[in-house]
Structures are given as C-alpha cells and as structure tokens.
Amino acid sequence: xxxxxxxxxxxxxxxxxxxxxxxxxxxxxxxxxxxxxxxxxxxxxxxxxxxxxxxxxxxxxxxxxxxxxxxxxxxxxxxxxxxxxxxxxxxxxxxxxxxxxxxxxxxxxxxxxxxxxxxxxxxxxxxxxxxxxxxxxxxxxxxxxxxxxxxxxxxxxxxxxxxxxxxxxxxxxxxxxxxxxxxxxxxxxxxxxxxxxxxxxxxxxxxxxxxxxxxxxxxxxxx
Amino acid sequence: xxxxxxxxxxxxxxxxxxxxxxxxxxxxxxxxxxxxxxxxxxxxxxxxxxxxxxxxxxxxxxxxxxxxxxxxxxxxxxxxxxxxxxxxxxxxxxxxxxxxxxxxxxxxxxxxxxxxxxxxxxxxxxxxxxxxxxxxxxxxxxxxxxxxxxxxxxxxxxxxxxxxxxxxxxxxxxxxxxxxxxxxxxxxxxxxxxxxxxxxxxxxxxxxxxxxxxxxxxxxxxxxx
Ligand SMILES: Nc1nc2c(ncn2[C@@H]2O[C@H](COP(=O)(O)OP(=O)(O)OP(=O)(O)O)[C@@H](O)[C@H]2O)c(=O)[nH]1
Ligand SMILES: [Mg+2]
Numbered sequence: 483x484x485x486x487x488x489x490x491x492x493x494x495x496x497x498x499x500x501x502x503x504x505x506x507x508x509x510x511x512x513x514x515x516x517x518x519x520x521x522x523x524x525x526x527x528x529x530x531x532x533x534x535x536x537x538x539x540x541x542x543x544x545x546x547x548x549x550x551x552x553x554x555x556x557x558x559x560x561x562x563x564x565x566x567x568x569x570x571x572x573x574x575x576x577x578x579x580x581x582x583x584x585x586x587x588x589x590x591x592x593x594x595x596x597x598x599x600x601x602x603x604x605x606x607x608x609x610x611x612x613x614x615x616x617x618x619x620x621x622x623x624x625x626x627x628x629x630x631x632x633x634x635x636x637x638x639x640x641x642x643x644x645x646x647x648x649x650x651x652x653x654x655x656x657x658x659x660x661x662x663x664x665x666x667x668x669x670x671x672x673x674x675x676x677x678x679x680x681x682x683x684x685x686x687x688x689x690x691x692x693x694x695x696x697x698x699x700x701x702x703x704x705x
Numbered sequence: 706x707x708x709x710x711x712x713x714x715x716x717x718x719x720x721x722x723x724x725x726x727x728x729x730x731x732x733x734x735x736x737x738x739x740x741x742x743x744x745x746x747x748x749x750x751x752x753x754x755x756x757x758x759x760x761x762x763x764x765x766x767x768x769x770x771x772x773x774x775x776x777x778x779x780x781x782x783x784x785x786x787x788x789x790x791x792x793x794x795x796x797x798x799x800x801x802x803x804x805x806x807x808x809x810x811x812x813x814x815x816x817x818x819x820x821x822x823x824x825x826x827x828x829x830x831x832x833x834x835x836x837x838x839x840x841x842x843x844x845x846x847x848x849x850x851x852x853x854x855x856x857x858x859x860x861x862x863x864x865x866x867x868x869x870x871x872x873x874x875x876x877x878x879x880x881x882x883x884x885x886x887x888x889x890x891x892x893x894x895x896x897x898x899x900x901x902x903x904x905x906x907x908x909x910x911x912x913x914x915x916x917x918x919x920x921x922x923x924x925x926x927x928x929x930x
Binding site for chain 2: 574
C-alpha cells in the first residue's frame, strides 16, 4: 500500500467530491436513508452496482487501457444524463488536481482529448497510474468512494452520528475489497476481450432519483 | 488553452482562455447577511460600463444570490454562475476550489475574456477566507449590526483580507455601534491594510470599494504588461 493511494482517497484531496452526496440527498428526501442501518443498505447497493462499474473502469485505466474507449464505455454504463454530466464534471475537477499532484503526459493528453471532462472513474484510474499505483489500488479507491461519499454526506444531511457513519464504512470494508478484486479481474479480462468484458451493473433507482434531484430548485449537494 | 506559468503562478493550475488575458479575480467573503450580494450588485452597476465583468456565487443551499442578481439585472444572465457547495461554503473557496475554478472558466468560455470576476462566498464564519489559488485579492464584508466588537475579535477574515468593508453604517445609530472604535480596532488588527465604511444598499454607496477595485485592476494590467 502506497502513501500516494492515501492521498488520492483522502477526503481532503481537492477534487470536488465534497459538494456531491452520491445520491444520498435524494435518498434522504425520499425517506430511504433515515439512519445508520438504512445508510448501510444504501451504501451496499451503490457499492455493488455503480461502485463495481466505476472500480472496473478505474482499474482498466490504471492498467493502461485506451482511455477514450473506456470513456465511451463509461458513457454506455451511465444511463442518467444528469449523472453523466456530474461524472464528467468531477472527472475534470479530479484531472485538474491530478495534473498538479502527479504531472504526466498521459493526463495532459486526456485533458486535451476531453476538454469537457472525461468520466471520473477513468480519470481516477489514469491518475492512479500517473501516481505509480496499481489497477487494484485504483479499483479500491473507486469502490471505497462509492460508499464513502454518501456516508459523509449523510452526516451533514441528517446530523447522523459521525461515529456511526464510520462504523458503517468499516463494516463494509471487506465488501469493498471484494468488489475491488472482482473489478480488477474484469479489467484484466478487458485487456484481451475489450471493454465489453467490464461489468455493467446498474441501479435504476439511483438513476431515477438523480434525474429528479437535478431538477430540485433548492439543494445542498450538486448530486 | 494553456496552463498558468508554473513559476509565476505556482499556486494556479488553471486552464485559462487562450490569449494570455486573465481576469482579475476578487473574492467577497463575510458572515451571513452582511451585504455581500448587495455589494456585488452595486459594484456591477458601477463598473460594468468600464470593464467586462462576470460573477460567481456560492450559495449555501439555494440559487438565491444568483437569482437576486438576475432579478436586479445587474449583468446579462450568462455572466452569472452559481456553484453548489455541499453545505460547506468555506471548503469551496479555500480547501477544494476546483468547482469555483470550473465556474470561472465556464464564464470565460461562454462570454469571452473578462476583466473582472467577482466571487461571492456563501455567508460563513469569521475564519473563512479565499484560497490564493482561486482569487487574486479578497475583501471581507462585515456589518455594524453584527456587533461593533468584530474588528477587535479579529480572525483571518478581519486581519488578512486585502480590504475590510464595514457595511450598513446607516444602522449604526439604531444598534448603538461605535464606528470610531470599529475603525481603531480594525486599524490595530490589520497592520496598514485598508478598511472602508459603506452603506451599499442606502445612501453612502459602494464608491470606496469600486475605487479600490479600480486600483487593483490598474495594478494587474501594469503587472501583466
Ligand atoms: N440597512 C442596510 N441594509 C443593507 C445594507 N446592505 C445590505 N443590506 C440588507 O441586508 C440584507 C442582506 O444583504 P445581502 O447582500 O443579501 O447579504 P449577503 O452577505 O449577501 O448575505 P448571504 O449571502 O446570505 O450571506 C438585505 O436585506 C439587504 O438589503 C446597508 O448598507 N444598509
Ligand atoms: Mg449573498
């Protein structure tokens, strides 16, 4: 485990994540997250669907796969237009921080190829590679983020006890590791089989809620 | 698109609009309700015929400030963008400035090169200041009704801001605020940095703040030449 991975996954790494709830704001409003137990279920659901997909994309990018093909694969796996926009915007923000932290020609090239932003998991994987991290590291970062983001947001949204939120994530950790392993294996297969070998799990309720949330006139989080 | 020069601007990793022209970025911070939006509106009215202006607002949970500026028609709608801050306005202007940098660039892409970008922070506490990676200079707006001991209490906003604006002086008589004492405390805390007293929404207008911005604009143009 490299300290670079700690930096990349640190909530204080300035890549824009703090303004996003990973769907938690909508889920709180719709009564699906009400406390620690329902937060755990929400995070588990997100981890095994969009978290798995993000982790596989990140692992493939970290393994050196063609980033633009992965970006297309991410588009195909993100049915909600609102979430596509969010993912590209976060990708652009991450790329800005990454280019300052780990300057690399491949990151400059990605910025030039996708001036409106590449999908965040793809940028995450490319960043991991620039930082000397492994595909498994990148997968862990993406998988962890898929659960960590709603947990942090719920502390702010519900005034949930932060110790309980930390406990939720700690109990999920073995599943995060398992998802990262599966994602890395899929990324490995994609090297010979193409991006079709990457998982395409989806969470329709997250997509539907994200579309509704994007239309709210008043909200705390961007997504 | 280019990256700012790493040695001249080591803290900026901004993809700016081509041409090398870069707007002066001015941050407006300060506690809730002190008059930041009123100051932005008055500055736009005063300066919009002299320079090309854009505004970024950081509302805490609404588009209230952006909508106010739109309603007041102080600028064309495409010159105003709102950033959402995930319940943490100080994070968005200091610890993780990426969304605000995006907003500035979005403005410049949309309406072309700007001379001046005003960034209003969401109303926060006395410790919230802007990152130097986001703004070139910053003002801290407090008001007399928030207590005339705020300059004495200090804190980064009061002590470090490039300009301290003490607003709503028209209310001083009603709340028993001692303006002389505020001026003396501010001078003691700020070691030579300027302080101005305004009533932006009433009689005594935004002129001293606008003058200060004109000086900064002149400086930055001279510096770029
Ligand atoms: N009496 C008086 N009222 C003022 C003055 N400036 C602003 N106000 C009023 O103070 C209230 C708050 O002003 P805003 O400009 O919205 O304050 P703000 O700092 O942007 O507030 P937040 O963005 O919510 O933190 C409004 O009702 C203004 O009309 C002033 O100079 N005198
Ligand atoms: Mg305001």
